[in-house]
Amino acid sequence: MSNRVRLIGWCTFLVMLSLIPLFITSGRWIDFLEMTMFVAVLGQGWNILGGYGGQYSFGNALFFGTGAYIQALLQFKFGLSPWFSLWFALAGTALVGAMVGYLSFRYGLRGSYFALITLAFAEAFHVLSRSLTAITEGGHGVQLTLNQNPDQAISTFQFNFAGDFLKAYGFYYTIFSIMLIAFCAVWLMERSRFGAQLVAVRENEDAAEALGINTFRVKMGAICFSASITAMAGVYYTQKFLFIEPGIAYGPAKSVEALFAPIVGGLGTVIGPLLGSFFIHGVGEITKEMIGHVLGNRPGVDLILFGVILVLVLAFLPRGLAGLVEDLWKRIFRGRNA
């Protein structure tokens, strides 16, 4: 697929996505797209370190939860504006990323060991957020109460400065913009010197080191970047649901969701996390619908399918859906020429 075709495809797709609220007003569809884009951002955060850098984190909930908690607590305790506290959330989470990265990379943890230490940190923060009730409100979680007065609107993103349309679809466009920022940032990273060095670390860390790349610094950059992107998803979550608690923030579900999307969509590709998220959520919704008619509403069905998809993709599509699309395109294109 030539670069120009790819770019045109991308832009068409994004324009379509941005215009959807004009045509589809069904709340269910908007929710579906919002969640899909949310998971795409979460996945893109994982993709930076896991897909491009080859460092598989099993505890990205650490970054999601930290971002979400900082965002919630700054508003809850100090009444900061959400637009203001989000910068602290990003910076604070990047700092947590730097701490975890410094410790694990300084001591040379790779592969299984890196996966384990990220899991351990996520679990440590899980326990802390549950126990340090003086700071985090403990297991009850932080509930942000909506303030109706727009001048004192401390607890939600307010879109009153915009027209009625933006007020209604504010969150759709918030997550759309977050996704756009995250994806552009990764697209730029892929083309940068830093991106090339990161891929070199993934392919062969010792060789990269031998070529004069400071692999420690590259990995540190990647984990901080990954942490801030994931924190953006956390900030969004807090603002959307106005509630966060230890299980949601630091539980294993978010860590797993974060790695699902890029693996299914295509590791180390810009579009991978979005493709994967669309595919998984689409399949999830359809099965829930179908099974719901037959067996009633029982939990677990969509997740069983997610697990099966993950294993199948790993077995048969090592480059994910993005790789499949690329191959199909090539086959059709060649077929036409021959």
Added chain:
Amino acid sequence: MTIDFLGISLQSYSWQTVLGSSISGVFLGSIYALVALGLTLIYGVLHIINFAHGSLLMLAMYAVFFLWNILGLDPYLSMLIVVPGGYLFGYTLQRTIIGKASHGKDEITLLVMLGVSIVMENTALFFFTATDRSVRVPYDLDGFDLGVTYVVYPEIAALLGSLLITLVLWFFMSYTDTGKAIRAVSKERQGARLVGINVEHIFAVSFGIGTACVAAAAALLVPTYAVHPQIGYLFVLIAFTVVVLGGMGSFVGALAGGLIIGVTEQLGRLYLGESLGLITISVIFIIVLLFRPTGLFGSKSS
């Protein structure tokens, strides 16, 4: 004496209380060791952390529960069924799914195991629902009064069971041909292949034995723990800690690590409270990973 900090109160306890907590920690630790034994064996050979270990434990616990519930089989007797069953299940799982899907790459194996565990956990959730199910045996509250604490027979059975399984595994690895082949594969895959060992078969055998261990652990756990689909997650994080602390691949290490973690957890709960006490496990985990990733009994080369 009491110190208050951020809502946590630290206070000192009498030696009887501390000793009582430590003893119950030893029994708790033997349960952790049991779960960790299978994990450390699989790690020693495949050099992969088995993320599906907790789910395998959970499935085995359900098997024991239903054998008791439907056939009225005593949990300890059901070991005769679930241990061979676990071996077959593990062998088949590795041979047909995990080995095939991972293309021989370690990182992919990690993810395949995660996928498999998600499938197992949610299948259990779907069919068995999230309800707690517990096995009642007539002797589950009988036991000894040690003065400082009370110990029930199922706890003693778990402690003896973990010692016995460690011993059996150690003998098996040291003196049988299969055990020697497993050790050969874990030391040098290519070399083992060259001398005619069927490496894929040995991988699956180790996975089978690891699963059989976890099935035995399940039978010993069921009298004291209720079964639900997420029970595996509770144990697997601790089992990872135990394995890393003891040294990946070391059986004695798993036993020692289990006991250390059990005692630390109980003391942590005593001093820091039920909730924050669990932080001791994560802290040990992180410290060991950073400063001594080979663990207490691990070989230096790995």
